[in-house]
Amino acid sequence: MARITFLGATGCVTGSKYLVEADGKRLLVDCGLFQGNKELRLRNWDRLPEDPAQFDWVVLTHAHLDHTGYLPRLVRNGFRGPIFANPATRELCGILLPDSARLQEEDAAHAEEGGYSKHKPPLPLYTEEEAQAALDRFQEMPRTGPFTISPQFSVRQHDAGHILGSASLELTITENGSSTVVLFSGDLGRYDQPILKDPEPPPRADFLLCESTYGDRDHPTDSPFDALTEVISRVTKRGGMIVIPAFAVGRTQTLMYVLRQLEDAQRIPHLPVYIDSPMAISVTDLYLRHHEDHDLQFSREESAGDPLNAHNVHLARTAEESKQLNNINTPCIIISASGMATGGRVLFHLVRRLPDPRNAVLLAGFQAEGTRGRALLEGAKILRIHGEDVLVRAEIIELRQFSAHAGRAEILRWLAGFPAPPRQTFLVHGEPAAASTLQAAIQSHFGWLVTLPVYLQSYDLNT
Ligand SMILES: [Zn+2]
Structure with missing residues (x-):
């Protein structure tokens, strides 16, 4: 039976990482860094509850560090599979991951000079070399059309309108001859903004993981x-x-x-x-x-x-x-x-x-x-x-x-585009007040089953 485990972005807006298992194979969707308060940041130093050497593939929704910034650590800890990303996301990661490593090295060096670090000597979470080792594992997937990862997993991207390359991922899981579709919203962008396209309407899905960054707020409407x-x-x-x-x-x-x-x-x-x-x-x-x-x-x-x-x-x-x-x-x-x-x-x-x-x-x-x-x-x-x-x-x-994130009304507008209600919707990538406000709004607007997963919780994805 297929399963999903929430390894991040639960009750917070960082550390997006979702482990999907089917037929003994393991696919990690996004691999983000935890940022923010100390309790969250310390999670970046913990071992993952599952050994990264046992993961088969990673696939990315977009390049932001809270979705990709843990990749160098994942590879350092034993991950040896390919990391799938579309051309723009791959190119952006080529800029972002070494930059993230340099910033961490500069911060560690500066902390050592200033004598204010808790680590002695202060360590960067990863080095530029380790960021490069992660980039060496990238493989491009096309921006459009279905992309088959394995007999168990195939993905299709839908423009999320959030940054260059950003996508919602439609993941089809095939196991014992039957298929289940899980849609990962990724970070949702906004409608009628300069430069980026509008988020594409979502496809049919059995399960939905939806971001909720601004689930409790609308953005100002002035220009x-x-x-x-x-x-x-x-x-x-x-x-x-x-x-x-x-x-x-x-x-x-x-x-x-x-x-x-x-x-x-x-x-x-x-x-x-x-x-x-x-x-x-x-x-x-x-x-x-x-x-x-x-x-x-x-x-x-x-x-x-x-x-x-x-x-x-x-x-x-x-x-x-x-x-x-x-x-x-x-x-x-x-x-x-x-x-x-x-x-x-x-x-x-x-x-x-x-x-x-x-x-x-x-x-x-x-x-x-x-x-x-x-x-x-x-x-x-x-x-x-x-x-x-x-x-x-x-x-x-x-x-x-x-803001590059949909406000509350924009998330609801995107959700209204579903051809049929998902069987279960998980709200992720939001602080507790934002996620629970959005949960109530979705239940009252659409009457859907909406769940707020907690860190390291697993769910069966029954077909
Ligand atoms: Zn983002």
Whole structure:
């Protein structure tokens, strides 16, 4: 009998990992890092309840680290099978996983210098070499059409509209001559957004795993163009700088696209924008190579005008270039990882910029419980960074107009597209309040059976 075990993303928004077993074979769907509070982060150091050497395959919904960032650890702990990903996801992982390793190595080195780590000596969860070993196991699966993994498992992707390459995975499990379909929503994007396509309507499924990040909230409906214009003019008028915790790929392009449009419409000045990342890249080429994943209409020739870059963009690759950003005293925008301020170079910018009330920190992504980003949103007056207390005097701004996740009404709109009710729906990838609010909403809108799985719980997937 087929079974599914929830190895992450239960009661939290990180660590997505679902083990599906059928006919003695084991398929892991997503392999994410736990992020956020300490209890969650410590899970990254635990042994998995099942030996990764016994897993046969991994298949990915999209490249974000909370869905892929555990892969180097999985391979280090004995996984030897292929990791299936579509071309855009594979390419993004080629950027993200080594970058994640470098950030962890930089953080460990910095912790050793500062003497504030709990490990002695401080260790990175994995190294760049180990990230490379995981990348060597990647195999491309086509973006469309059915893809057969084995006699037991085949998958079909449906565009989830969340980032380049993001998909909901329709997994068909065949055992003893009968088939069961499990749909993994992956992270769901939004409708009518710039750049990315709308989430595709879901196919029929026996079982559904649905994300619930914003299951208890709708996003503001005002235009991201107006919201950003207002923030930029307010902050620059008082001579402040804007720090945006974000990774260099994904939401950053939506921000850049909107900035560019606003600049061209002369609604905002051409501010310097610094992308501060060890692997800072100009990603326009990435979007040119993956036309199938977005609805931007531009060709290589047109990209000379570069709709995905503000006019005055600078990339800071080295630690030295990053440090030099500390000397800037005129209005600018600094984009730097990590997106929830859990680590990485953005911490140095926060130390430098938070004490000045002219500045602003713009939070555009979901901020998980236990992260510095969440503390800022909740009005913390002091933030502990690198073992020191930093005064928070800068303005903290949440711009959920730029969220890459469906809000509550958008999740319900997607669910309304099911041709028939799934027999059982599991809500994952949401904090407890979000998941239980969405559970109640689904039950009252559709009358479905909705379950909130807990960590390491298994369910039979009866045919
Ligand atoms: Zn995601």
